[in-house]
Amino acid sequence: MKVAVVYESRTGHTAELAELIGAAAQELGHEVGVFPTGKINLDYLGDADMVFLGSWCHGIFVLGQHPGDGGKLLAMPGVWGKPVAGFISYLLAPGKVLDKMADVAEILGGEWIGGRNFKQTNKTDGLAGFVVAALDAAEERLGVPAEA
Numbered sequence: 001m002k003v004a005v006v007y008e009s010r011t012g013h014t015a016e017l018a019e020l021i022g023a024a025a026q027e028l029g030h031e032v033g034v035f036p037t038g039k040i041n042l043d044y045l046g047d048a049d050m051v052f053l054g055s056w057c058h059g060i061f062v063l064g065q066h067p068g069d070g071g072k073l074l075a076m077p078g079v080w081g082k083p084v085a086g087f088i089s090y091l092l093a094p095g096k097v098l099d100k101m102a103d104v105a106e107i108l109g110g111e112w113i114g115g116r117n118f119k120q121t122n123k124t125d126g127l128a129g130f131v132v133a134a135l136d137a138a139e140e141r142l143g144v145p146a147e148a
């Protein structure tokens with residue numbers, strides 16, 4: 001598949017996560033492009049089969065968590081019915097930020113296929129499994145036949 005990884009990051013943690021997710025998808029044989037929201041290659045995104053959409057967790061640590069700079073996520077071009085998997089970098093308590101990320105994906109016209117929170121101090125924890133599961137879910141949505 002052609003995979004786009006699009007993210008918003010203030011201090012670099014989500015950017016690093018985006019690169020790790022992109023590298024994992026590439027290792028599985030997919031074509032990958034990784035873009036911050038401000039520098040999306042629109043031709044690439046338009047052709048992509050699925051999207052990983054990432055941001056940082058913004059809240060007051062006990063409640064109100066939502067994707068950081070959500071306005072910039074919402075300002076990106078729509079994702080036109082593509083399967084979208086979310087990823088969030090957080091520090092201590094992500095709360096229900098993934099529910100909010102699902103809302104963002106749906107407002108953008110994407111089909112939410114699930115997401116995962118990643119602690120900024122342990123970015124690789126569960127990352128490989130998340131990427132495999134998201135790609136599998138996207139292929140299933142798109143009707144790509146499973147490999148023998």
Ligand SMILES: Cc1cc2nc3c(=O)[nH]c(=O)nc-3n(C[C@H](O)[C@H](O)[C@H](O)COP(=O)(O)O)c2cc1C
Binds near residue numbers: 015056057091092094
């Ligand atoms: C204003 C602000 C609010 C934050 N709120 C939360 C929060 O509610 N829960 C949490 O776990 N982390 C919170 N964080 C921490 C960031 O989500 C975390 O450091 C993240 O890894 C930053 O990603 P970035 O380097 O891509 O910007 C907050 C950070 C900032 C600047």
